[in-house]
Amino acid sequence: xxxxxxxxxxxxxxxxxxxxxxxxxxxxxxxxxxxxxxxxxxxxxxxxxxxxxxxxxxxxxxxxxxxxxxxxxxxxxxxxxxxxxxxxxxxxxxxxxxxxxxxxxxxxxxxxxxxxxxxxxxxxxxxxxxxxxxxxxxxxxxxxxxxxxxxxxxxxxxxxxxxxxxxxxxxxxxxxxxxxxxxxxxxxxxxxxxxxxxxxxxxxxxxxxxxxxxxxxxxxxxxxxxxxxxxxxxxxxxxxxxxxxxxxxxxxxxxxxxxxxxxxxxxxxxxxxxxxxxxxxxxxxxxxxxxxxxxxxxxxxxxxxxxxxxxxxxxxxxxxxxxxxxxxxxxxxxxxxxxxxxxxxxxxxxxxxxxxxxxxxxxxxxxxxxxxxxxxxxxxxxxxxxxxxxxxxxxxxxxxxxxxxxxxxxxxxxxxx
Amino acid sequence: xxxxxxxxxxxxxxxxxxxxxxxxxxxxxxxxxxxxxxxxxxxxxxxxxxxxxxxxxxxxxxxxxxxxxxxxxxxxxxxxxxxxxxxxxxxxxxxxxxxxxxxxxxxxxxxxxxxxxxxxxxxxxxxxxxxxxxxxxxxxxxxxxxxxxxxxxxxxxxxxxxxxxxxxxxxxxxxxxxxxxxxxxxxxxxxxxxxxxxxxxxxxxxxxxxxxxxxxxxxxxxxxxxxxxxxxxxxxxxxxxxxxxxxxxxxxxxxxxxxxxxxxxxxxxxxxxxxxxxxxxxxxxxxxxxxxxxxxxxxxxxxxxxxxxxxxxxxxxxxxxxxxxxxxxxxxxxxxxxxxxxxxxxxxxxxxxxxxxxxxxxxxxxxxxxxxxxxxxxxxxxxxxxxxxxxxxxxxxxxxxxxxxxxxxxxxxxxxx
Numbered sequence: 001x002x003x004x005x006x007x008x009x010x011x012x013x014x015x016x017x018x019x020x021x022x023x024x025x026x027x028x029x030x031x032x033x034x035x036x037x038x039x040x041x042x043x044x045x046x047x048x049x050x051x052x053x054x055x056x057x058x059x060x061x062x063x064x065x066x067x068x069x070x071x072x073x074x075x076x077x078x079x080x081x082x083x084x085x086x087x088x089x090x091x092x093x094x095x096x097x098x099x100x101x102x103x104x105x106x107x108x109x110x111x112x113x114x115x116x117x118x119x120x121x122x123x124x125x126x127x128x129x130x131x132x133x134x135x136x137x138x139x140x141x142x143x144x145x146x147x148x149x150x151x152x153x154x155x156x157x158x159x160x161x162x163x164x165x166x167x168x169x170x171x172x173x174x175x176x177x178x179x180x181x182x183x184x185x186x187x188x189x190x191x192x193x194x195x196x197x198x199x200x201x202x203x204x205x206x207x208x209x210x211x212x213x214x215x216x217x218x219x220x221x222x223x224x225x226x227x228x229x230x231x232x233x234x235x236x237x238x239x240x241x242x243x244x245x246x247x248x249x250x251x252x253x254x255x256x257x258x259x260x261x262x263x264x265x266x267x268x269x270x271x272x273x274x275x276x277x278x279x280x281x282x283x284x285x286x287x288x289x290x291x292x293x294x295x296x297x298x299x300x301x302x303x304x305x306x307x308x309x310x311x312x313x314x315x316x317x318x319x320x321x322x323x324x325x326x327x328x329x330x331x332x333x334x335x336x337x338x339x340x341x342x343x344x345x346x347x348x349x350x351x352x353x354x355x356x357x358x359x360x361x362x363x364x365x366x367x368x369x370x371x372x373x374x375x376x377x378x379x380x381x382x383x384x385x386x387x388x389x390x391x392x393x394x395x396x397x398x399x400x401x402x403x404x405x406x407x408x409x410x411x412x413x414x415x416x417x
Numbered sequence: 418x419x420x421x422x423x424x425x426x427x428x429x430x431x432x433x434x435x436x437x438x439x440x441x442x443x444x445x446x447x448x449x450x451x452x453x454x455x456x457x458x459x460x461x462x463x464x465x466x467x468x469x470x471x472x473x474x475x476x477x478x479x480x481x482x483x484x485x486x487x488x489x490x491x492x493x494x495x496x497x498x499x500x501x502x503x504x505x506x507x508x509x510x511x512x513x514x515x516x517x518x519x520x521x522x523x524x525x526x527x528x529x530x531x532x533x534x535x536x537x538x539x540x541x542x543x544x545x546x547x548x549x550x551x552x553x554x555x556x557x558x559x560x561x562x563x564x565x566x567x568x569x570x571x572x573x574x575x576x577x578x579x580x581x582x583x584x585x586x587x588x589x590x591x592x593x594x595x596x597x598x599x600x601x602x603x604x605x606x607x608x609x610x611x612x613x614x615x616x617x618x619x620x621x622x623x624x625x626x627x628x629x630x631x632x633x634x635x636x637x638x639x640x641x642x643x644x645x646x647x648x649x650x651x652x653x654x655x656x657x658x659x660x661x662x663x664x665x666x667x668x669x670x671x672x673x674x675x676x677x678x679x680x681x682x683x684x685x686x687x688x689x690x691x692x693x694x695x696x697x698x699x700x701x702x703x704x705x706x707x708x709x710x711x712x713x714x715x716x717x718x719x720x721x722x723x724x725x726x727x728x729x730x731x732x733x734x735x736x737x738x739x740x741x742x743x744x745x746x747x748x749x750x751x752x753x754x755x756x757x758x759x760x761x762x763x764x765x766x767x768x769x770x771x772x773x774x775x776x777x778x779x780x781x782x783x784x785x786x787x788x789x790x791x792x793x794x795x796x797x798x799x800x801x802x803x804x805x806x807x808x809x810x811x812x813x814x815x816x817x818x819x820x821x822x823x824x825x826x827x828x829x830x831x832x833x834x
Contacts, residue, residue, distance in 0.1 A: 202654025219653060223698055234806060235687035235710050236636060236779030237619030240679040247691050251671035258665045262657040270652035272698045274664050274705065279690035281640055281708040281746075288691065291698040293652050329698075362653030389651055390700075 011409075012402025014107045019095040022047060022087070022103070031092040032392065035135040037065060037168045044087055048102060048127045055110035057125065063180035064145045065129035065172060071109050073122045079192035079417040080122040082374075083408075085366060086131030086142065093132075094199075094394025100381060101197040102127045104401065108409045121192050121417050128366050135159050135168075143366035147373045148185030152178050186373065192417035193341060193377070194370035197408060199396055200380040201363050203387030210357050211400045212407060214345045215378035218361045218368040219266070219295035220332035222306045226253065226313070230322040232286025247276050247285035249320045256312045257292060260305055266297030266360045267305055292326075297360030299334045335368040341377035341415075348410040352403055379404060379411075428826075429819025431524045436512040439464060439504070439520070448509040449809065452552035454482060454585045461504050465519060465544045472527035474542065480597035481562045482546035482589060488526050490539045496609035496834040497539040499791075500825075502783060503548030503559065510549075511616075511811025517798060518614040519544040521818065525826045538609050538834050545783050552576050552585075560783035564790045565602030569595050603790065609834035610758060610794070611787035614825060616813055617797040618780050620804030627774050628817045629824060631762045632795035635778045635785040636683070636712035637749035639723050643670065643730070647739040649703025664693050664702035666737045673729045674709060677722055683714030683777045684722055709743075714777030716751045752785035758794035758832075765827040769820055796821060796828075 007013060025040040025047065027033045034041050048067045052059045057069030067087075085101025105125045112119070126146070133139030136157050144150045155166040155176065169176035200206075205213050230244035254271045261269025273291040294309065296302035310326060317324035342358065349356040359380065367376045381404045384395040424430060442457040442464065444450045451458050465484045469476045474486030484504075502518025522542045529536070543563070550556030553574050561567045572583040572593065586593035617623075622630050647663035671688045678686025690708040711726065713719035727743060734741035759775065766773040776797065784793045798821045801812040 200654065201651050202656070203650075203659050204654075204656060207659065221653070221699075231803070233620075233804070234618050234780055235685065235689055236638070236712050236781070237617065237621075237804070237806070238685070238779070239619075239621060239682075240675070240685055242620050242624065245675070245687075247688055248671055248675045250691075251668035251675075251688075254665055254668035255672070258657070258662070258668075265656075268653065268655070268657055270662075270699070270701055271664055271668075272652055272700045272702060273693055273696035274667075274702075275692045275696075276690055279692075279708075281689045281710050282638075282687070283689045284687055285689060285691075291696075293698050295653050362655070363651055364653070386648070387650070387654070389654070 009398050009402035011107050011111065011405035012398040012400070015100065015103045015401040015405060016398050018051065018103045019099055022099055023095045032089055032095065033091045033093065034087065034089045036088055036130045036141070037172045041088060041129070042172055045127065045129065048087060051106050052125065055106050056113035057109060062184055063175050064142050064150070064184065065169070065174055066142050067127040069106070069125045071112070071119065071123040073120060074118050075120065078121045079190055080124055081192045081412070081415060081417070082124045082126055082194045082370065083196065084126035084128055085196050085198055086128040088130050088132050088134070090132050090134060090390045092392060093390055094392060096199045096394055096396055097201065097389055098131060098198070100199055104197050104405050104408060108405050108412065111409065119412060123412060131366055136165050140364070140366065140369050143369035145181055145184040146186050147369055148182070149369070149372070150181050152181070188373040191374040193338065193375045193415070194367060195341065195377050195379070195411065196365055196367040197379045197381065197404060198365055199383050199389060199394070200387060201383060201389035203383070204359055205357065205380065205382040206384065206387050208357060210355055211382050211403050212349050212354050213357045213359045213380035214342050214349070215337050215361045215380055216342065216358050217297050217334050217336040218365055218378070219297060219302070220299065220334045221330055222294045222302060222328065223330035224292040225327050225329055226290050226292060227325040228253070228288045228317065228322050230286050233284045235282040235284055238284055243284050244321045245284050246288040246322055249316060249322045250274065250288040250290055252316050253313045254290065256316060257309050260308050260312065261294060264296060264301050264305070267301055268362055269294045269305065269309070295362050297334065302334070332364070335371035335376065337377045338375035341375060344415060345377055345379055345407070345411060348407045348414065351410060352407050354403060379407060426815050426819035428524050428528065428822035429815040429817070432517065432520050432818040432822060433815050435468065435520045436516055439516055440512040449506055449512065450508045450510065451504065451506045453505055453547045453558070454589045458505060458546070459589055462544065462546065465504060468523050469542065472523050473530035474526060479601055480592055481559050481567065481601065482586070482591055483559050484544040486523070486542040488529070488536065488540040490537060491535050492537065495538045496607055497541055498609045498829070498832060498834070499541045499543055499611045499787065500613065501543035501545055502613050502615055503545040505547050505549050505551070507549050507551060507807045509809060510807055511809060513616045513811055513813055514618065514806055515548060515615070517616055521614050521822050521825060525822055525829065528826065536829060540829060548783055553582050557783065557786050560786035562598055562601040563603050564786055565599070566786070566789070567598050569598070605790040608791040610755065610792045610832070611784060612758065612794050612796070612828065613782055613784040614796045614798065614821060615782055616800050616806060616811070617804065618800060618806035620800070621776055622774065622797065622799035623801065623804050625774060627772055628799050628820050629766050629771055630774045630776045630797035631759050631766070632754055632778045632797055633759065633775050634714050634754055635752040635782055635795070636714060636719070637716065637751045638747055639711045639719060639745065640747035641709040642744050642746055643707050643709060644742040645670070645705045645734065645739050647703055650701045652699040652701055655701055660701050661738050662701050663705040663739055666733060666739045667691065667705040667707055669733050670730045671707065673733060674726050677725050677729065678711060681713060681718050681722070684718055685713070685779055686711045686722065686726065712779050714751065719751070749781070752788035752793070754794045755792035758792060761832060762794055762796055762824070762828060765824045765831065768827060769824050771820060796824060
């Protein structure tokens with residue numbers, strides 16, 4: 001028996017306990033790091049498969065290493081509701097990122113099965129093998145295969161040790177061939193929807209004192225790399241009005257990005273990397289490089305901010321007599337969630353006695369890939385410790401896990417394709 | 418004969434030609450790098466000594482490797498006017514930095530000797546063996562010995578290859594012992610003054626269209642290293658108002674330094690190094706480090722700016738909820754030039770038909786060390802190519818060298834101890 005219904009918060013307790021057990025598998029001894037198809041990754045997959053079987057699911061490992069558990073409907077012609085998330089991690093990651101969205105549905109299906117409840121559609125729990133992109137620098141690998149968007153060129157990409165993805169797949173007992181991966185693409189006509197449960201990975205729910213949130217859309221990023229070129233000169237002998245200081249220009253640009261990206265509620269703008277190559281304390285910087293990442297709940301808000309930022313940065317460069325080179329390195333569109341599914345989730349949250357909050361997801365999730373072929377929604381669960389994620393301090397409470405499981409149970413019972 | 422008086426600008430031509438000849442000696446094949454006591458350094462010293470002898474000077478190499486040429490007065494009891502500069506270079510440096518202040522006086526003394534002119538004081542030209550601090554990370558080594566301030570602990574300091582300074586001295590035929598170095602300290606009562614000719618290493622004279630400048634003081638630096646600590650968090654999921662972004666805080670601080678240090682004519686403030694350790698495009702920076710260098714023509718102006726900057730940076734940190742750690746890494750007092758000698762230089766410049774400009778030296782020079790024991794002045798000569806220095810593009814014209822030599826000649830003729 002997976003869940004002991006005699007204890008308090010039996011579903012939540014089972015979820016949190018399993019997240020801890022699953023964290024025992026790691027590529028590193030002192031930190032939680034599980035990257036695509038390593039021994040620790042395969043051990044984690046085997047553990048998830050075992051829990052799925054115990055919960056009464058039919059289990060398969062597909063050609064990209066996803067662990068797929070099926071709770072079949074009595075009607076073989078029924079459509080399929082997919083739920084899931086990823087079980088790979090960032091380096092030195094947390095126990096709940098991704099994994100909550102696998103473990104929670106398993107516990108809920110176990111509960112359904114013990115009650116003898118069937119659903120009027122097939123429910124599939126997909127434990128996605130790769131989302132974080134650590135080993136092969138290719139994120140959303142696993143969910144891309146389900147929508148027919150797996151980039152076959154990646155099979156020849158090598159990891160830091162020179163091992164190709166194809167060789168890594170074969171070493172893991174997967175076919176490692178294009179046809180098998182192409183065959184994973186689901187027929188959109190057979191899909192009912194996709195729902196993903198995920199920790200928020202941010203501080204909003206914690207700050208509002210709310211356990212659960214309904215995601216309105218998953219923000220796509222625009223990323224740029226900026227290079228400011230001024231004139232390197234002697235720090236002691238170049239009067240202030242005669243300088244073309246690349247770092248001072250970059251500083252003004254960083255503040256302009258911060259200011260512009262503070263002007264809409266879902267908008268965020270980040271300069272995560274800044275540097276003066278070969279800088280010295282006594283040399284006025286001739287060059288400064290920085291990264292820009294801008295996201296918002298909708299593409300129009302984001303793109304308006306990007307346009308303004310590009311215009312303003314160029315104006316700063318002109319005014320200061322420095323050159324600015326801006327290169328766009330990524331542009332991913334926003335994935336809006338289904339209004340019908342958001343409403344349903346909100347009703348389930350209200351029935352569980354919690355106040356629902358609608359919020360965008362600033363982080364990317366597998367739901368963003370599935371949204372290309374079916375309607376999607378996401379249930380966010382409150383993060384503890386300031387909302388920190390991608391970090392060993394990532395945490396959530398048993399009570400919140402319990403509440404999220406009851407909302408998910410309500411959702412799968414009331415959802416109709 | 419060193420100088421061919423039949424050509425136009427004979428002194429200037431001799432100076433520029435010799436700077437080119439001297440640049441043939443380098444530690445590196447494709448760049449001008451001459452560091453303390455390397456074979457190239459010793460070859461440069463030998464060349465300088467040869468030119469000094471040819472000009473009629475009595476030449477000695479002292480215990481720290483300085484090449485000292487003496488143009489003795491008829492009166493053995495006369496005081497000594499020292500002039501000179503350094504012949505070591507930065508890595509990939511320029512031909513005139515330091516060396517102009519050696520080559521120009523040699524050419525002028527040659528001219529005096531050919532005319533049979535003696536001076537009512539001893540004139541010594543000191544080619545300082547070390548000022549830039551490249552090999553042993555200890556600048557002003559050579560001039561420090563003349564004022565009795567040589568740090569004997571440096572003798573055991575090692576270079577990048579593990580060679581001690583003492584061993585390097587002995588390999589160069591120098592005694593390499595404390596007593597010999599201590600004996601280099603000059604008796605201040607026997608010194609008349611110190612005058613240094615140097616390229617400006619900045620754009621001020623070039624910008625004003627003036628060939629020569631009279632230095633009012635040599636700025637001392639205050640250097641600090643700043644570490645801003647915020648909270649690293651997810652770039653997609655942390656709303657702008659909830660961030661404690663170390664890089665955005667640093668950007669605001671950099672602009673505050675620039676603004677405050679633009680408020681006095683001789684004041685300069687530089688942030689030459691900036692970095693986000695382990696930064697990533699999708700992570701709000703939790704830490705940002707930068708350097709601060711503040712200089713001015715006088716200590717009061719500089720220290721007032723430092724105090725304001727420290728106060729303002731702390732206010733920015735408090736307002737943004739980040740921690741700021743400011744560590745002072747250097748504090749060197751300003752060295753004021755002698756008003757009497759500045760006046761005399763100015764008269765010489767005016768007699769040569771040029772408009773004199775008084776300006777502070779933002780860069781450090783050997784004169785700042787000699788100022789501890791005698792009155793000093795400096796003659797700045799215009800740099801070409803935007804005023805660039807510490808760079809192979811460093812340049813000056815034959816005409817400016819000629820004019821500077823004629824002003825120096827006038828100075829030594831009219832100077833009285």
